[in-house]
Structure formats: C-alpha cells, structure tokens
Amino acid sequence: MDLGLAQNLVKYGIIEEFFDYQGLDDEIVNKYKYFEQKFELLFADKAIQYKLKDCYFYISNKFYCNAFARSKKGYNIIGITSGYVIKMLDIFNEKYFSSLILIALINDVNILNAYADLCSMKYFDISDFMLNCSIQFTFGHEFQHILQFNSSTITIDYYESENFDEADFDIQKHAWEFDADRFASFEVLKYVFEIKRRFKVINDEVFLCMMYLGLSSIVITKIFFYFKIKDSVSPIGKVDFYTKKYLHPHPVVRILNIIEYFFENVKDSFVDLRIDIQGFLNNVLGISKIYFDSYLPKSKIMDEILLDLHMYLDEINKYNVELYDYAVNNKAIRDMLIKRGINFD
Ligand SMILES: [Zn+2]
Numbered sequence: 001m002d003l004g005l006a007q008n009l010v011k012y013g014i015i016e017e018f019f020d021y022q023g024l025d026d027e028i029v030n031k032y033k034y035f036e037q038k039f040e041l042l043f044a045d046k047a048i049q050y051k052l053k054d055c056y057f058y059i060s061n062k063f064y065c066n067a068f069a070r071s072k073k074g075y076n077i078i079g080i081t082s083g084y085v086i087k088m089l090d091i092f093n094e095k096y097f098s099s100l101i102l103i104a105l106i107n108d109v110n111i112l113n114a115y116a117d118l119c120s121m122k123y124f125d126i127s128d129f130m131l132n133c134s135i136q137f138t139f140g141h142e143f144q145h146i147l148q149f150n151s152s153t154i155t156i157d158y159y160e161s162e163n164f165d166e167a168d169f170d171i172q173k174h175a176w177e178f179d180a181d182r183f184a185s186f187e188v189l190k191y192v193f194e195i196k197r198r199f200k201v202i203n204d205e206v207f208l209c210m211m212y213l214g215l216s217s218i219v220i221t222k223i224f225f226y227f228k229i230k231d232s233v234s235p236i237g238k239v240d241f242y243t244k245k246y247l248h249p250h251p252v253v254r255i256l257n258i259i260e261y262f263f264e265n266v267k268d269s270f271v272d273l274r275i276d277i278q279g280f281l282n283n284v285l286g287i288s289k290i291y292f293d294s295y296l297p298k299s300k301i302m303d304e305i306l307l308d309l310h311m312y313l314d315e316i317n318k319y320n321v322e323l324y325d326y327a328v329n330n331k332a333i334r335d336m337l338i339k340r341g342i343n344f345d
Contacts, residue, residue, distance in 0.1 A: 001036075001058045009056065014075045019061040019082045032059060035085050035135070042139045043078055050147065052076055059085070065224060068161035069142040071149035078142045091224060092131035092217070096294055111212070111283065114205035121199055126213065129195065133214040134221045136191045138162075140184030147183075148176050151332035162225045164239060165247040171326055174249050178323040179333050181254055185262045188214050189269075204273055215262055215280070216287040219255055223292070223301065226251045236299050241308045243319040252308045257320050259284055285309075 001009075006018040021032040039057045047055040055076045060068075062081035065088070070077040118124060141162070149158040160176070192214045196207050226248075227236050242250050249257075263280050266273065289302040309316070327333045 001056060005056075006058060009058075009075070012073070014072050015056070015058055015060070015070075015077060015079070017061045019059040021059065021082070031089060032082070032085055035059070035080065035088070038132075038135050039078065039080065039139055042136075043143070046143050047076075052146070052150065055146075064163070066161050066163050067138045067142055067225070068159065069145035069149070070160075071146065071158040073157075076146045076150070078139070078146065080138070084138075087224060088131060088134060088221075091220060091295070092127045092134065094125070094127040096291055097126045097130065108279075108283070110205045111209050114203065114209040117203065117206050118209055121201075124199055129210070130213060130217040130220075133188050133191060133217040136187050137184045137218045137221060140187030141180045144180035144183035145176065147336055148179070148332050151335045162248075164226050167247040169245050170247070171244070171323075172330060173247055174244075175323050175327040175330055175333065177248050177254065178257055178320070179327045181258050182261045185215075185218065185258045186265055188218060189262055189265055208273070208275065211262070211266065212280070212283040212287060215259060215284040216291065218258055219284060219288040220291055222251055222254060222258075223288075223305070227301070236296070236301055238301075238304055241312050241315075243315060249319075249323070250308075252305055252312065253316050253319055253323075255305070256309065256316050257323075260320075 001018070003020055003022070006015065006020070009015045010018055019032075021029055024032075036057065036059060043055050043057050046052070053076075054074055055078075057078050060079050060081050062083055064081060064083045065086075066081045067084060068079050070079070119126065142160075145158075145160045152158070160173075189211070192207075192210050195201075196210060201207055201210070226239070239250065241252065243253065248254075259280055260277065263275070263277050266275060285302070285306060289306065292299065292302045328337065
C-alpha cells in the first residue's frame with residue numbers, strides 16, 4: 001500500500017499504525033515487499049472471485065506476530081504485523097528443515113524416500129514451500145473472516161485477530177474460527193496441488209509428503225500465533241485445555257479440525273490415493289514435534305499438545321461436532337456454504 005493511500009485510510013480511521021518500510025535497508029525492504037506482494041495478489045484474486053470492493057492489505061507496526069481482518073465503513077482490510085514478517089522468515093528458515101524432518105519420517109520408509117526425492121527436485125525449496133503454505137493458510141483464514149463479516153446481517157465494524165485472547169467466550173466467535181480454519185486448510189490443499197502440477201510430481205508418495213509438510217506448516221504457524229512465541233529462549237505459557245472459554249478455540253481443537261478437514265478433502269478429491277487419517281496425524285504431528293524440539297529445545301510444547309490430544313480426544317471431537325452444527329446453522333456461514341455449493345446437511 002502506498003503512503004498516500006495509507007495516510008488517507010488512517011485519517012478516516014479505517015487502518016491504524018501503518019508500517020512504512022520504505023527507506024529501510026534494501027535487504028529489509030525486500031523482505032517486507034515479498035510478503036506484501038504475496039498477500040496483495042491473493043487478496044486481489046479473491047476480491048474478483050467473490051465480487052468484493054474496497055479490499056486493502058497493509059502491514060501494521062507491531063513487533064509481535066499476528067494477522068487480522070477488519071470490516072469497517074464498507075472497507076475490507078486484511079493485515080499482518082511487521083513482527084509477522086520477521087517471525088515467519090525466522091520460523092521457516094532452511095536450517096530447521098534439513099535433516100530434522102528425516103528423523104520424523106523415518107518410521108515410514110516410503111515417505112522417507114519420497115522426502116529425499118522432494119529435496120532433490122530441481123528448484124524445489126522445502127523452506128520456501130513451507131513458508132508459502134503458511135502464507136496461504138494465514139491469508140485464507142483472514143479472507144474467510146472478511147466473507148463472514150460481509151455475510152452478516154448486522155452492519156457493525158468487525159475485527160478479528162489471531163493471537164491468544166482471554167476475552168469472554170462466544171460460541172459464534174469459536175464457530176467463525178472453526179469455519180475460517182477449514183476454508184484456509186482447503187486453500188493450502190489447492191496450493192500443494194498447484195505446486196505438484198508445477199513440478200510435475202507423479203509419484204503419490206511424494207505428493208503425500210508434500211501434504212504432510214503443508215499441514216505441518218499450518219500446525220507450526222498456529223502454535224506460534226497462539227502462544228505469541230517471541231524467541232527460542234523466552235518461556236512459553238501453557239494454556240490448559242478448554243472448550244467453551246476465551247475468544248478462540250484451544251489450539252488442539254483447531255489442529256484436529258484442520259487435519260481432519262484437510263484429510264476429508266484429499267479423500268474426496270483424490271480417490272485413488274491410499275491414505276488413512278492415522279497416517280496423516282502421525283506424520284504431521286511428528287514433523288511438528290521434531291521442528292519444535294529443534295526450534296525450542298527447552299520447551300516441551302509439542303509434548304504437551306500431543307498429551308492434550310491424547311487425553312481429551314473424545315471431548316475435542318465432541319466439541320468440533322458442536323462447532324460444526326453451530327456453524328452450518330449460523331446465517332453468515334450457511335449463506336456462504338450455499339453460495340459455494342457445499343453440501344452440509
Ligand atoms: Zn481468526
């Protein structure tokens with residue numbers, strides 16, 4: 001977004017704390033520009049597809065990692081913080097993706113070979129692929145909030161952001177997060193398929209491996225957002241498992257929803273692929289665990305998440321069914337599903 005437009009939008013109270021990165025060192029400018037161009041392109045495409053006007057993306061001046069969507073005075077705004085750019089480049093640095101993932105995948109020799117094939121593909125860069133899956137997810141999630149805002153019958157100013165928030169529980173907010181996560185996980189599947197085509201991947205195991213990596217990048221991103229992880233040494237506050245509490249569903253509830261929905265879509269779209277949900281869960285959570293053991297060696301964050309998933313599995317499934325039922329009966333979401341021709345009864 002250029003400075004003149006930003007100043008006007010700030011003046012009218014549409015955006016705030018605009019981050020003007022022009023004038024910084026070239027290397028830094030290029031980093032911000034990379035993210036800005038990705039998000040702007042995705043937003044422009046979707047705006048045409050969904051016939052939305054006045055869609056703007058901007059970077060806000062905040063050191064922590066967050067993304068947000070806002071609907072105000074008819075404007076549709078998606079934003080990320082300046083901290084998001086720095087954090088994402090750090091998270092998806094190639095140093096975390098060299099030999100580490102191999103260890104996670106070692107139990108399945110087919111996937112291990114597929115991973116080696118993937119790494120040896122000319123011009124294919126694992127960390128770049130993971131970063132772009134994450135961007136697709138973050139954008140898709142925020143864009144779905146924009147659609148939710150636009151489908152709502154009440155015309156008020158809406159704002160949603162992604163970090164942990166102790167605000168009071170509201171089932172509609174949980175259902176909207178549930179719905180936005182599903183939309184975004186499907187966007188990641190589409191992206192993985194696009195890359196599969198671009199690189200002419202014909203081996204099913206390699207394709208599966210790409211999907212595990214794509215899903216792991218979502219899990220990793222979710223955890224970073226939720227726990228506002230600053231760096232690899234600061235302590236992380238564990239959020240005890242809950243269902244009907246706070247502004248967003250607990251990360252384990254969301255992670256399971258995302259993996260299951262992604263899996264269901266793969267099953268429906270690629271009927272010849274031999275897959276099972278357990279294989280998806282084992283590989284995706286396995287990759288995420290190896291990643292966090294390397295990124296945050298002192299924290300047991302993935303162990304705690306895996307323990308929660310194990311201990312509360314029935315409760316998580318039950319709550320996700322409840323959110324699904326609420327979502328399909330929520331006017332804003334129902335109208336969108338009908339428009340997209342999705343069968344949910
Ligand atoms: Zn959200």
